[in-house]
Amino acid sequence: MRNRNNTTVQPQSRSAFPSRPNGSRGRRAQGQTQNFMSRNRNGSDYNNWLNSLRADYSRSFSRRRRDEAETEKPPSSANTVERTHWYIKDNAKNHKTIKYDLVHDETEPKPILRRGQTFYLALRFKDNYDVKKDRVLLHFNFGHKPSVQKGTKAIIPVENDKFTKTKDDWDCRIDPGTRARDLVLQVYIPASAMVGIWRLEVRCGLQDTTQGHGQNVYTDETDCYVLFNPWCKDDNVYLDDDDKREEYVINDKGKVYVGPFSRARGRPWVFGQFDDVALPVAVYILELSRIADSERGNPVRVVRGISAGVNDSDEGGILEGRWDGEYGDGVAPYKWTGSVRILEEYVKNGYKPVKYGQCWVFSALVTTVCRSLGIPCRSVTNFVSAHDTNSSLTIDKFFTSDGEELEGGPDGENWDSIWNFHVWNDVWMARPDLPPGYGGWQAIDATPQEESELKMQCGPVSLEAVRRGDIGLSYDAPFVFAEVNADVMHWAEDPESDWGWSRMKMNKYHVGRSILTKACGKDDDFGDTDREELLDSYKNPENSVAERLAIHNAVRGCRRAQQYYEYKPGQKDDVSFDLIDIDKITVGQEFKVQVMVRNDSDETRNISAYLTARSVYYTGISASLIKKAEGKFTLGPKQQQEIALTVAYSEYWKKMVEHCMMKIYAICRVQETGQTWSDEDDFSVEKPKLDIQVASQPKVRVACEATFSFKNPLDMPLTDCHLSVDGAGLMRPRAIDINTEVPAHGEFT
Template sequence: MSHSNRLGSNHANWVNGLRSDFSREFANRREEEELKENLVGPLVNNVDRVHWYIKDNAKLHHTIKFDQIHDSSSPKPVFRRGQTFYVAMRFRDRDFDLDTDRIILNFRFGPKPSVAKDTLIVLPIINKKFTKTKDEWDVRIDPGTRAKDLVLQVFIPATAPVGIWRLNIRSGLKDRSQGAGMAVYKDETDVFILFNPWCKEDLVYLEDDKDREEYVMNDKGKVYVGSFRKPRGRPWAFGQFEDVVLPVACYVLELSKYPHSERGNPVKVVRAISGGVNDIDDEGILVGRWDGEYGDGIAPFKWTGSVRILEEYLKGGFRPVKYGQCWVFSAVTTTICRALGIPCRSVTNYVSAHDTNSSLTIDKFFSKAGDEIEGGPDGENWDSIWNFHVWNDVWMARPDLPPGYGGWQAIDATPQEESENKMQCGPASLEAVRRGDIGLGFDCPFVFAEVNADVMHWGEDDESDWGYKRMKMIQFHIGRSNPEGSAAERLAIHNAIRGSKRAQIYYEYQENVKEDVKFDLIELESIFVGEPFKVKVVIRNESDEPRTVSAALTAKSIYYTGVHHFNHQKS
């Protein structure tokens, strides 16, 4: 006999009834307890409204240019951490009395504010002076307090998370015998808190006024494209103070899924921005495209500013905008960073390497017939050299690295190679790149190769252990972080090779071959479309013996990213 049969057919209904009764009784008891706890006595002073002194605070916080400050219908405060701001509240029932009224400010950040994680700030109104350290939020009663108006000065520590905060105000009585409950006033104003490059305690502090004006406040400039012989500046309107920018910047941080408690760390924030400006992982701002087919969107070269892109992103329900290329990704990144208070600049690297396998080299493989083997011997090598590539430098201290590696850091929002399973890049210390210290976070090997990679040509060889021998190494082709041919440059490469096992393997294939025959392909100043052209190759034998030379000369068209398009002729 089954267990259910032994208990009778009505047992299941009886158990379900018990569950329902127990749940209902428990809920009723808790509701009664909460009503008792929250019982607000007749003497509690309720908050009627809050005044943020938006424009006065903005002048002190260098945020007066933001459109949010001047919105006629719903202005919003924009503060920088590491400073104080003023806020006032008017009570509805009677004059404020410090001896009678118990007032607590709750600043809340993120969906699950927590005191332990510094995303829920609890500030009781007690003192007329600041009493805490600069590492903590603090509040004092301002002498301007009168009658029903309580005026406060609040200090934001220079480590506070950046983004949108909200304020709740709890009001009750200090004498609990007259009522233990507290009324809660929920202010619906979005409070933007930003990084502060004017504050010495902030990790993004930038000392020089001219630098702050250029890399934080300047809302227009140029992004350079073209070639190293013919660089060309594209005018760009960054527009970081426009109304659409701050909300989208905060949304991009949400895409990163970084804990809200870590959003005071500029290292994490710029890494999130580099991943959120492109669309690969999290439906970020821009779709990249390089094949010339832009019929279902806008061609990258037609954009002239960031604001229109961000407006399209917001109006389209946060669907990625089509299309961008490296200079567009970089310009939008500049806009987002400057809006959040991070000093930022767009940087163009001419003859820029794209190393796809962390060898620190740009490797080209050729068959015995002289044909390039696309993808290399294993089909996984797609190294290329771009005419130019544009990324960003951001300024910050790096307490996570050894001393001396702070300052400018490279980040790159153009989707190229994954980092920690996501299309993001940086921040990579420029000092680490200059020294070849590629073991430091983040993505230093990739950035180092962009500016320092040696170009290696490999040819099929049946006598080689792995089927290829190195035919040529070009050391002075890629854009450099140190002067070409300098001792500092070769030392940096030596240091970098020591930090990469794959690079050690590639540089070990010397084969004891002397490179005593030099080839010089004379570069053409210009080629006119549809017109024939001549190529001049100078071959110089620097040995004392005759040399037999086999050469293959191929003319092909490529995109500016170095990606092969079409073979025109081979001889």
């Protein structure tokens, strides 16, 4: 038989229902399956136990009431459905869902289908099926209150051996394999169908209503998952590239890029979107996000809901964020290596948010959720990422007369910041809600930062709109535009200014230095040759006419930004300053804050300088002051001088925080002209890399051995060490405590 996409499909065992599958993709060994009901009811699984009781009672109650209602009806001579068969694995192969663990469940396998395609379904009747005698209606129901008008209920009469409706409607045809008591059908799911769990109800009556109007109703309790379909041209998530579909939908492992701009590295991550826990949680998140049932076929609304539901800020989503370094009552964000362990914790703990995550963990979870639902998705990292809190399209930093940064600004309400990196997601879809040309990749962000429509959610924002500076388009375009384009403005205390501050610097090219994702079809386990630069997708080349036009276009649409851009420096600048960038240092080494100062004038200049070194979180928030120096010096005409601040390992090691990020500030003032200069730089203190060696070529279902090792570069031992290990399709995530210390300059294996 050929379906609507001209694909040949032949279901197995046309004359009789095939037996349940005897194979499984499950990776747990026998005896490991957890019996949640046997757990301590007051422990972490109590909520799950309680919810299962409610669900079981509710289903039993509904079933009894249906049975009672049926018995009260007058006897009907209509045929009766005894059971259904979903051809789960046959359909899964055709719908490219065969990798889902739920398809292979030995007890309750689930049909997982993609919209915009046909699938096979068989009904077994009590008596032989006769198309001329039996009137059969398929009712596919979605959500808690199915409605034909809202597209959450489909009623399909079984009448023909051909499809008769348009591609926008549910339809079915009788397959030639039908015989005796078995009715075999090919059912078409429109490409606009709601995404999530559908349930089937079959109503059987008589074609000749003079013989009776009674109906027999069969309710199938099978959860049928319907997903988005990037292989279908009629679906709004259609992606016309086999390699990209393989990378952004099927690939269940990848990388999330982290670190400072100059030393970005790909952090391996196991997305695990086909794991048995992933798809049910993804559908649950849509419920948490309060997306209307009638909107769940719209990928724009679905991904916006995902951005809200992955974090715990509003609906008690999957993950709780924390950035202060205090993780004693949970798991530190940097210890996660994949999404499955987090999703399992979420379910086992009664759907309570898991502790803790940060932006790259939120993004990785979004990738898992989107790919499990069939939405092409990638994790994207913006290096030197702006967080504009007052919608000015600028990042404003205020400094007192003695060179200290004034946190919160003059009014205590300005908490603009620059994150060393920030990770969000791109999702692929058409945007029929926007003018033509704004489809394709869209940015969404699940890290809770700023409210949008009274919820911690962000996007989808068209990358093309960001590139053009069209910030008036839905959703949250000004925020994302500022993340990659904001100009950095430094303000100095100035008693002669009308509002007490004057701008001493505007850096137009500091923010959005690089935007990275894992490249399509590439895989580098030992380096980062598999990274792809996305800067051109988000912004025009720095200092180009197009780039400045995009800024002006955005400023024109933002009143607050217009006020900030009106300020112009008026002092004479005849002394040049250059802060020497630090690429990296290895833990244990010292570093220097160095500024080269040159007097370009023909007169002597007296200069005040302030140099500061701080440890910072990757969000740019200060952790600890490490060292500060200030002083004055004189430069003769055309003279040059270096000023420096040296920081020893003994001065910074106790003040390092996760990611080992450092920020250095330099502020200088020229006494004679009032010229003020400032600059900043970020770098990281690098740790030794973990070396992984596999003893032999791994084989399916054969144990293998891997060795992990590294060398301690410090003059002191390392204690309280842990390993987090994960592998897609290989093993369940594991956290391993290392009970021995690693001696100074010693090796760990």
